[in-house]
Amino acid sequence: MSNEPRTLMYREALNEALMEEMRRDDTVFVMGEGIAERGGSYKVTAGLLAEFGEKRVIDTPLAEASFTGAGIGAALTGMRPVVELLFIDFALLTLDQVINQAAKLKFMTGGQGNVPFVMRTQGGTGNGVAAQHSQSLEAIFYHAPGLNVVMPSCPHDAKGLLKTAVRHNDPVIFIEHKLLYMNEGPVPTDDYLIPFGQGDIKRRGSDVTLIAWSNMIPRSLTAADKLAAEGINVEVVDPRTLVPLDKELILDSVRRTEHVVIVQEAVRRGGVASDIASIIQAEAFDYLDAPIEIVAGLNTQIPFNLTLEAACVPQEDDIIAAVKRAVYA
Amino acid sequence: MSNEPRTLMYREALNEALMEEMRRDDTVFVMGEGIAERGGSYKVTAGLLAEFGEKRVIDTPLAEASFTGAGIGAALTGMRPVVELLFIDFALLTLDQVINQAAKLKFMTGGQGNVPFVMRTQGGTGNGVAAQHSQSLEAIFYHAPGLNVVMPSCPHDAKGLLKTAVRHNDPVIFIEHKLLYMNEGPVPTDDYLIPFGQGDIKRRGSDVTLIAWSNMIPRSLTAADKLAAEGINVEVVDPRTLVPLDKELILDSVRRTEHVVIVQEAVRRGGVASDIASIIQAEAFDYLDAPIEIVAGLNTQIPFNLTLEAACVPQEDDIIAAVKRAVYA
Amino acid sequence: MASPVTTQDKTLLASLYETIYTIRVFESEGIKLYRKGLIRGYFHPYTGEEAIAVGVCAALREQDYITSTHRGHGHCIARGADIRKMTAELLGRATGYCRGRGGSMHIADMSAGNLGANGVVGAGTPLGVGAALGTSIRGEDRVTACFTSDGAVMNGTFGEALNLAAAWSLPFVLVVENNQYAVSTPVEQTTRELDLYKRGQGMGVHSVGIDGNDVVTVYDTMQDAIGRCQAGEGPVMIECRTFRHGGHHVNDPGLYLPQDKLQHYLEHDPLTVARQYLMDAGATEAEVADIDARVEASNEDAIAFAIDSPEPDLAEFLEEVEANE
Amino acid sequence: MASPVTTQDKTLLASLYETIYTIRVFESEGIKLYRKGLIRGYFHPYTGEEAIAVGVCAALREQDYITSTHRGHGHCIARGADIRKMTAELLGRATGYCRGRGGSMHIADMSAGNLGANGVVGAGTPLGVGAALGTSIRGEDRVTACFTSDGAVMNGTFGEALNLAAAWSLPFVLVVENNQYAVSTPVEQTTRELDLYKRGQGMGVHSVGIDGNDVVTVYDTMQDAIGRCQAGEGPVMIECRTFRHGGHHVNDPGLYLPQDKLQHYLEHDPLTVARQYLMDAGATEAEVADIDARVEASNEDAIAFAIDSPEPDLAEFLEEVEANE
């Protein structure tokens, strides 16, 4: 079997990951709303019902807190559930189960029970779905000890990270992005895993370190191409997993470039970017030539109108301007 | 009527605030678990039932999401509810109502509806109540646009801020601390309000700016006294409201002292301290002589055993050590 | 079931029919606007379920409140909204109910006591309980009707909120639009007890299951519920059996809907039923045609208004965001 | 109600009595340790409700699961826990079930299929549904019994989780310990329908209300429930009526409990009832005294073990935290 990468869509890569893991291990099962016959809103679970049957591919009632909790309880007793939550916005209904139960059970029981639970969900703005369907809420999970937080930006990472997530023995919040599902990219044919806590340099550069994740990666890469034309070489670092965070990769890059830009779609106040900035300033203080630039969502709910919506999250031009500020400070 | 301050406990100050506001405005009402006859677990609502009757002092069933939602719906239609949630840990059951509804309704309706809703709750560690009753979760609310986040550290602030919260036209998350209720302090006799977004310098000093809130204030003040004996003058800044944040007060102090320590009880990863640090490094970069020191909770769930519990959150010695690191860096 | 008083009230029946047809036209023309790219985001048509909103809202008084759902256009219209401002909102214009901030899933019309649609299934019910609680504290004669759905009945807010209303005897009516599907999932797959109203009975709430496609039945049942609320016997739960005429939202062809069932409900269409009541009460074909023409004209006018309306001003929006910092 | 087979099974009755008495002694001695300052945090005694845990767990098989509540000592003991490790956990010692990390509200004994107490009222029920779902996927003959409370019935997880179990026909038994109070709030104030089991019926779940202070009734009902689960008819809801013998937790004097009701339940004490069954089946006073003595001795031994046990090692704890970064 050759390992020539094929071109797959992000959603196809995710689908392959689930297929392979469900074949490999029959304790893996998936559940969520409309994921069986319908294959999920973004078709990530398409075909699973036909191959694995209704015992392992389960359509749930609209009871987010409890089917999430059921996934956690199943995980605690020997299964490896992958629970799909349609929108990360609805994760707000499940946080007692996720944060007070899944994230704490192993700890509270003194290590008696593991919770190999994966929540797959998707976030971010896209095409006018408005305030209750557009949020970027990774910061909430990031702040809760006991959870792993994964945010892949391309098909390759999506597949390798989802497979790792399924095999992980502690809870994983796997956050996809609604605008990434149709993006294409190379995906190896062979089985592969991407370890948690291992970031990836998506573009090498020497002038400035740009840290981003999820849908801010493609946007930052386009911005970096334009900046290259102006002679600014941007290094684009994708941590891929926010928890655990590949601090070393970030700090190494910062020590080389001495300028930092962090791009996040989530609102500025209290986002993960602030935390990464706080780590950099603590651990690489003497290398910083200029303040860390954070390009982030405005501190607002997301409006319906497309023009207003676009103004609320970082666009290419915002990224370009921030890089210039960082470099020319 | 004289304005000689009396000495009141934090919980008494809160009780007075509720009494006064309920007398002033009969759209104000309180609800929660065991708050009527029983007066609440911390006696903050004691005596309200007798004066205002069961229509305005309501014991609820154990349905956190929905009685919170009911408060929000009442607020949207002309009432001023103060909903008590026994532990901030259980706020995780209510976040759809708080973040997707209360915080967004005014925005999503284009300004048609206001939500003058107050959630009173309490957080923090204290005496072995373990992982599900000890969390400091302000960062979650801090990150959600549309919410005000208030965390008083003394009886004076507790009363003045709660009265402001009740009169505020947008949702307020009012977070008390389980170890503060019995603390005493001076409280004026006259009616007074403390505006949101106005921090307070709890101790003047010239060597280092220490930013803290809630129960980390008394602890930091004791540490500051000890440091003064060693010749280090700590300025202790209490933002009192995290949203809105009194950036100017913080930045002014930092520009004077050029050294910063931030103390938070919440876990280090993704906490509010990181965000404040990110603001300081962005807006006062050239004034900083040393990295900002963050003293925070460990990235862990809170254990039951008291010795382990104490090791998880900042103690006086941790604060003293951090101040020294900041000053002698 | 239908009360003779209602079936003989030609003025009322004409108004019920007119409102049903207004919703029907609003949705079918809205779908066209969506396909042209003029409407973005999610659009969940109410087609086939109109009798519920119309029957319920016709019984409500001016002072009453409603909460709505993600499938909320019908509730909004039945509660008397201006379809110009509704269409403008769907198009994201500055003249819309929410100044382009909300869109279809968040339309509200507070001036008419419509507390708003909701993008989170089930989340409107606690809000409605709160509205009813407020009226009860203030001692006012107001009823709050919460529209909700079969999917929402499986969610925690259903039991919590209805129980609160019951424990506190609030003037609250929970109207469950049981269209038998949550997106592609049939209700048979999500519950054992298909008579959803029995859940209300289990909580000690007066609860009934009715034909949600029969506007007169809905109206009469709602009248009765309001009476119970006024008598302090509230809350009431009304399960209205109905069916969508198409997919879950505009982009869903709804191929999973069983053809025979769909056919049955297409024939037992709320519009046809309402028209028949009106004719039986003595209306002529010409009278009905007049109503139809009026409805169509005003929908055209609403679309023209919306298309001519300006987009929200970006600078103004950014100032608002800044002010809320 | 009580089946003659059970009432004549002296060995079984002796064991039921012994377990009830074990819990009784564990709690009363635990309260003393609490008052001495040896136990910190929250301590919710199970005194007065013992027949529920004991009847349910006696019917369960080795392979079955339980989930517990904030008032969980009784469940843990009835499911066969080692009271040495329990006491050590209450004292926060390294030898406790959770190595001092959990305490009373988080005691778990996974080795016996006890998935743990829970500090969040109602939160254990979805977890239990998940355990039952897992067994159903794997095709195993295992039942999951979830202990829950009257307060939890008013919470969203109740309806959501029981409905999931019903929709999926899981081998799941919901045991509601209706002690008629949530802290100081009587259940009359939080619901209109005092027969909580009717809520289960409203969801199509086989549901019964029984005397929770009669261990034989609980045992027989649970046996029946297990049979239904094995036959694929699950889930089952069992509402057990009971009452606390004191306050909500050790520091609550419980003055709000009506004296007459308390008196009634003090007389209809699960311990007395179990003792009577045992005597009726032919046990002698001496036999019962033997049991009592054994129980008391082993509780003393557990306390001694716990007090002699070391505190958790701080350095080791900090290493674990570091490793989880």
Ligand SMILES: Cc1ncc(C[n+]2csc(CCOP(=O)(O)OP(=O)(O)O)c2C)c(N)n1
């Ligand atoms: C809490 C929540 N979960 C999931 C969704 C996604 N979603 C939107 S509508 C819908 C189906 C709702 O079905 P039902 O409640 O029966 O209402 P209907 O669409 O049939 O009117 C789903 C799953 C949501 N909006 N909110």
Ligand SMILES: Cc1ncc(C[n+]2csc(CCOP(=O)(O)OP(=O)(O)O)c2C)c(N)n1
């Ligand atoms: C979700 C949640 N809300 C509130 C509490 C605080 N609390 C602990 S026990 C309790 C009363 C519970 O009453 P019930 O459910 O009837 O159980 P009981 O104590 O009577 O066994 C409350 C309110 C909690 N632990 N969890």
Ligand SMILES: [Mg+2]
């Ligand atoms: Mg439906």
Ligand SMILES: [Mg+2]
């Ligand atoms: Mg109880």
